[in-house]
Amino acid sequence: MVFKKRLEYSFNGYQVPAMPQIPKSAKGKRSVRRKVVDGQMCAFDLLAAVAGKILERENSSTLSSIVGNSNLNVKQEQLDEEKPCKDEPFDQVSSKESTSGSELPIQRQIAHTLKEHLQIPKATASGSTFVAVKSDVLNKDIYTGDFVANGSKEELGYSPGTTAKKCCTDGYSPCSAESCEAEFMEGIKTPFISDQHEAATSVVKNIQHSWCLDNPVEQDAKPPALASLDSSIKVPLNGHLIPHISSFLICRDDTELLVDRDDDENSSGCIHHSTITPKALKPQYHKIRKLFSKTDVETKPDFHSLKFCYTRRRTQRYSFKRRRVFEHRLTSPSDGGISSKGSCSSSENEINYKTNNSHAALHGENGTSSSACGQLSSYKSENFDVKLSIKSFNVPEFFIEISETATVGSLKRTVMEAVTAFLGGGLHVGVLLQGKKVRDDNKTLLQAGISHVDKLDNLGFMLEPKSTGASSPVTTPEYPHTLRPCDATEPLARHPAASPAPVPEIFNASLEPLVTSAVNFLERDHDSVHSPIDTKLVNKAAAATSNSRALVPVPAMSVDALSMVPLHKPRRSELAQRRIRRPFSVSEVEALVEAVEKLGTGRWRDVKLRAFDNAKHRTYVDLKDKWKTLVHTARISPRQRRGEPVPQELLDRVLAAHAYWSQQQARLQVQTPLAEACVLV
DNA sequence: ATTAGGG
DNA sequence: CCCTAAT
Incomplete structure (x- = not known):
């Protein structure tokens, strides 16, 4: 093998x-x-x-x-x-x-x-x-x-003849995500x-x-x-x-x-x-x-x-x-x-x-x-x-895998292909x-x-x-957790044949020195990290890298030495996006108060339809929340209030409406259980 | 999809 | 404003 x-x-x-x-x-x-x-x-x-x-x-x-x-x-x-x-x-x-x-x-x-x-x-x-x-x-x-190894671009060498292996031995192992950037x-x-x-x-x-x-x-x-x-x-x-x-x-x-x-x-x-x-x-x-x-x-x-x-x-x-x-x-x-x-x-x-x-x-x-x-x-x-x-632009993270005997030049090219495919994909x-x-x-x-x-x-x-190729490029809200491999690997797969890539060197199973040096490097690397958070993330990355760096059986003289495996680790920045804050204007508050006065506090959808139908960024949840804060605002002393001051008159109406509709709700609460009890009996 | 309520 | 459970 x-x-x-x-x-x-x-x-x-x-x-x-x-x-x-x-x-x-x-x-x-x-x-x-x-x-x-x-x-x-x-x-x-x-x-x-x-x-x-x-x-x-x-x-x-x-x-x-x-x-x-x-x-x-x-x-x-x-x-x-x-x-x-x-x-x-x-x-x-x-x-x-x-x-x-x-x-x-x-x-x-x-x-x-x-x-x-x-x-x-x-x-x-x-x-x-x-x-x-x-x-x-x-x-x-x-x-x-x-490629930047240990923050130094100069040392890595530009010659396509410089192999990644050489880089490793030179102390610029590109093995860790942290130590090597493209x-x-x-x-x-x-x-x-x-x-x-x-x-x-x-x-x-x-x-x-x-x-x-x-x-x-x-x-x-x-x-x-x-x-x-x-x-x-x-x-x-x-x-x-x-x-x-x-x-x-x-x-x-x-x-x-x-x-x-x-x-x-x-x-x-x-x-x-x-x-x-x-x-x-x-x-x-x-x-x-x-x-x-x-x-x-x-x-x-x-x-x-x-x-x-x-x-x-x-x-x-x-x-x-x-x-x-x-x-x-x-x-x-x-x-x-x-x-x-x-x-x-x-x-x-x-x-x-x-x-x-x-x-x-x-x-x-x-x-x-x-x-x-x-x-x-x-x-x-x-x-x-x-x-x-x-x-x-910040291009999202992706992953490539390449033989360590590949040259730096082919590494560059691989990344280039990957990126091209990525962007084009x-x-x-x-x-x-x-x-x-x-x-x-x-x-x-x-x-x-x-x-x-x-x-x-x-x-x-x-x-x-994009999560789906078919969807509109401008309406995709979700970040896919994985990239479809075909997006990136396909161009790569056909590329090596046409490229002057180096002939991959075949290793046998004894790779101790290299592995060791890699581990050393990783430790060294993570020692050099600056912030605690960095360290965590790097360790994570290092662990992931270490695991996947296990020996991979490949057919002799395989051409896919430059295969690329796009991965994606979802991060919070991709998952969550808080909407921008849009303070309610007084006129908006007024509209809200008026609608609630009429419709009550339990029909936020109707409130939305009635008073904010054309305000796409105001959801009924927003309106409900705003009402909540309005009630709170009305109850606290004026000096504790922040933001654009809401006229006291409006706040009074808020309290009045809130009291009224709370009462109504209470009545319903009382009635319903009775009715149910009657039914049950 | 809405509502209600905590965070 | 977000998140979620419960409708």
């Missing part, structure tokens, strides 16, 4: 590379990329837009398929309605979508094909912006990055293959052409932002055909969205992230290639053949930051990867966002009202945009606000609280596996 030892790697959350940086526009400053989203855009649309094309590498399919069954049509009908009047309940207000000026209805934009989408100017297309963001990051531009490099793959260039150019032409055809009116009546679009239409394509789509889209925003930030590690980023015009494309490529050959010492033929290329950041610092993010996730899984909890990751946050009126929020404490009324008024006063910056985008998932896709950003902020980084996006 032939045994082969296998190594398993757990990748606990990839860092999808940050958006390309926009070029520096101020000395010593780095502009932070931001996205502009219509403040009224439904969260659904946001999801659709972001999630939109994660699964679809081809830029040709339509977004309408994603929007599909949504409230698209309804909203389109509502588009022309006049703006809500003053005292309309919050939800009625928000449910009406309105566009201002020459803006295109977002829904219509989403119905566009993606190609067209990419043309839509910023001023009109928040959805397209996000699509571009997604596409830019999640297409094949991403490549498998380097990460996407902080960059976007830069194409340097000429046919890509050709394709790119032609597609650009097509795009430009189609855009002109399809949007003649908009082009004429374009808002200011559109003007800059025309003058600098910058290869608005993504994928391996043309990179930098997001640069294109982003750059139009940057002037107004600059954020002071020291820029010291952006040397390569400048090249990658600079926008390029079709004409300038070719020279740029040469430049880049040159730079590659110089910097990227270890770029090997098999990577070329796979059309992977990667830059290499020498700055250990960046890697460290990444690691911190990783650890942060381990430490507080419940935050869903949102880095708002201190640590340096908050400066490297995944999402920054900012409202037009958030300057006050930034500089003063309570610059923006967080009450529904405040939202309402600001909503009415102006259609402000929400500016978002997607720094990175079906993900949807979750929106997190302050670490909580925003599940209600029908909420507007305003309603969801995404439009007003007191923190910069309490909004996040996360990629999640």
Whole structure:
């Protein structure tokens, strides 16, 4: 019997590379990329837009398929309605979508094909912006990055000839999840293959052409932002055909969205992230290639053949930051990867966002009202945009298994394949606000609280596996406990044959030294963990790894040495998502009181239907709870009350109604048992 | 799906 | 606001 030892790697959350940086526009400053989203855009649309094309590498399919069954049509009908009047309940207000000026209805934009989408100017297309963001990051531009062992990327070596085994013996055993991470490099793959260039150019032409055809009116009546679009239409394509789509889209925003930030590690980023015009494309490529050959010492033929290329950041610092993010996730899984909890990751946050009126929020404490009324008024006063910056996506954890004699290069490739399959296999985008998932896709950003902020980084996006491939990518609320193996393994299964992967070395059953060293390593590793929670989790992971690292009988010369087994350990962040808190406004309280006065305290469904039928985020449970708290509030002294003060008059009515209906209930309680007793007798 | 109540 | 038992 032939045994082969296998190594398993757990990748606990990839860092999808940050958006390309926009070029520096101020000395010593780095502009932070931001996205502009219509403040009224439904969260659904946001999801659709972001999630939109994660699964679809081809830029040709339509977004309408994603929007599909949504409230698209309804909203389109509502588009022309006049703006809500003053005292309309919050939800009625928000449910009406309105566009201002020459803006295109977002829904219509989403119905566009993606190609067209990419043309839509910023001023009109928040959805397209996000699509571009997604596409830019999640297409094949991403490549498998380097492996970090013990926090050190440098030591592991880049040569595909360096085997994992060697890494082990060198003290950089990739055996434990903690000690070995894979990460996407902080960059976007830069194409340097000429046919890509050709394709790119032609597609650009097509795009430009189609855009002109399809949007003649908009082009004429374009808002200011559109003007800059025309003058600098910058290869608005993504994928391996043309990179930098997001640069294109982003750059139009940057002037107004600059954020002071020291820029010291952006040397390569400048090249990658600079926008390029079709004409300038070719020279740029040469430049880049040159730079590659110089910097990227270890770029090997098999990577070329796979059309992977990667830059290499020498700055250990960046890697460290990444690691911190990783650890942060381990430490507080419940935050869903949102880095708002201190640590340096908050400066490297995944999402920054900012409202037009958030300057006050930034500089003063309570610059923006967080009450529904405040939202309402600001909503009415102006259609402000929400500016978002997607720094990175967090790809859910998955698992691969690989022979320890595989080379690092093949490991990278394996991970690449796995990730590609993973991403392609079906993900949807979750929106997190302050670490909580925003599940209600029908909420507007305003309603969801995404439009007003007191923190910069309490909004996040996360990629999640879809539970079913058939379901809409934007409506899957549940996190599957396992990933369907076919999602990830299938591409892998057929890949090894075509790859220059190393011939797997066959081990016999005596592997003591290696196992021992692995154990040692694990212990060493867990000693080095920083926080207690970390330690726990790592131990867990280590145990799991140890168990599954048992000798695995494999057929000699098996080709599936690179098989990948996606696993999933459900964590709380995936299971639970507390809804965002939405304090009841006075008008809501009034409506509630009125309804309860009439219907009583035991018919919350009717109360809901009567007074909150159009408030989708208020469930009858919410109303019941609110009534409970109202009764409590009415009973305590005014100085003990918190939040927006409820008029005493209302509280009096609450007490009165509560007393009345309690009495009624009591009477029923008395009557029923008697009746039953009579029946029994 | 609703209701009631504890957390 | 969440969770759950009981309807």
